[in-house]
Amino acid sequence: MRQLKSPSFEFHEPDEIVHANVIENFVSVTRPYNGKSGGEARVCAWAPDGSYFAWSCGHRILHLIPWDNQLKKRHDVRDKQGLHKRKYHVIDCSDLIWSLAFGSGRNQKDHMSGFGGRFDPSLVIATGLANGKIRLWNCSEGTLIVELLDHRDIVRCLDFSLDGNLQLLSGSRDGTLKLWDIPEDGNMYSTFKPHGISFTSCCFAPNARFIAAVGTCRMAYLWKSPRLNSQFIKLDGHHNEVSSCSFSFDSALLATGSYDTKVIVWSVHSVTKLRILGHMHPSPSLIYAGGANDHYVRSVSFCANSLILTTVCDDGYVRFWNLKRQQDDPYLVGEATDALFGRVSPDGSILAVGFRDGDVVMFSANQTIPRLMQLSRQAILKHLSKYNLQGQNQNGI
Incomplete structure (x- = not known):
């Protein structure tokens, strides 16, 4: 493999990858206070x-x-x-x-x-x-x-269920994950408190059947039920704080992004690793992956067709990954120095990225047409409570 100038990509230089178009730019009204935290x-x-x-x-x-x-x-x-x-x-x-x-x-x-x-x-x-x-x-x-x-501390993450029942999931730096029933006067009815972990991200699956939460101490959790008092599964694989999690739109995949420079794509049903997407090449050794490495993955977010995954990284790039491609470089990138967060629009066409100076930049995401196999899987998952994994291909994507 040829020697690269940039450690951010394995096979290509940044200028050899197609750059996403910027379609909107929101400038913060609080910019005069940018010298202050907050x-x-x-x-x-x-x-x-x-x-x-x-x-x-x-x-x-x-x-x-x-x-x-x-x-x-x-x-x-x-x-x-x-x-x-x-x-x-x-x-x-x-x-x-x-x-x-x-x-x-x-x-x-x-x-x-x-x-x-x-x-x-x-x-x-x-x-x-x-x-x-x-x-x-x-x-x-x-x-x-x-x-x-x-x-009792910063509320780091929130997510509503998408089934119309207005169940709210919240995670905090105080080490608790909570469920709230908004129609019942905002009643808090369930709490999960593991030992020694602070939550950084949490989400419901789009089908409202699963819950995921991630945080410090390299931990990620998956519930195959929309209740926190049910048995959870620990997802082991990261070597630093896990910063973000996102379900695919068909609820079959879960992506977790970490400060260890990697994103892991999991099969929700078999709880196995399907892909590992690197943001630093060669991959850092464990001692550097567990510390400061200038390639923290801040945010992950799936696009609507479940084939495209977006990531925001401290190396100054947002990435658009096609999970069907075996090559590990993204197919689309955008320059985003000091980006902190990214979220994809419901139709999957736009990635909104928040920055340290308070601004938001919106990138256009060129999506691929989903294959018939994927559309069939999405139809099955909408109508069955359990999914037979024997119907998936070898990659599970």
Whole structure:
């Protein structure tokens, strides 16, 4: 193999890989305070139907931005008809925002009496704050609905189930993972507290049947049930803090990204490693993988067709991986120095990346057409509670 100038890619130089187009750039209104900690765009989120984009630009400020799915850009405020009563909101959340999650409970209109009519369950957004509080906001009015109090430290991660039941999963630096039943007055009904771990990322599977959570001490957990009091599975394979996790849209795959410079793609059903995606070549030895190595993987996020995985790395690149390709280099990259977080839009066409200076840049993701085998698997997974792995190919992808 030829000697490379860049350690970030195994087979190609960065300028030999196709670069993703930038389609939007949101500039933080808090930029005058960039010299102070707290001005980072640590997290962003998309509404499940793509109607809103939420962006934490730092210093307690949350932007709720109506999104135009057809034009792939923020909605023109002059187009009143296209907005359909959606409004721009700038919300002061009273403390630094560390996590965001949209929830939609269109089946819950008859179960919200405990909120005194303040709750429009069609679309809400939850904010996880540095003081341990979780605040839920009405997206249509930009008003506070309820405050959830139980965590004792930074709420690092949030996720709603996508089945319309408005179950909220939260993970905190206090070492607890919690489930909240929002229709039942925001009741916290389950807690998981392992010894000596702080959670950094958590998520429901799109089919709402599985839960994943990752954190410090190289640990990743998988529940094959939407309840934390059920038996969990430890996923061993990383050698540093595990920073992010994401299920594929068909719920068959789980990706975990780590500060050890690697992403592992797991089969949810067989709990086996299917792919390991390196961000540093040659791979660092264990002593460097477990420490500072300048190639921390900050974020992983699947695209809609489950073949494409995106990653954000400290080496200054976002990557788009095609999991069907055997070659370990990504097929698409974007330059992103000081990027902290990435999240793919519901249709899989856009990757929104948050930066240390509070800005957000949106990259266009050129997706591949899914194969018939993959579409068949997705159809099966929608209608069966268990999946026979004998039907998968050797790679399981």
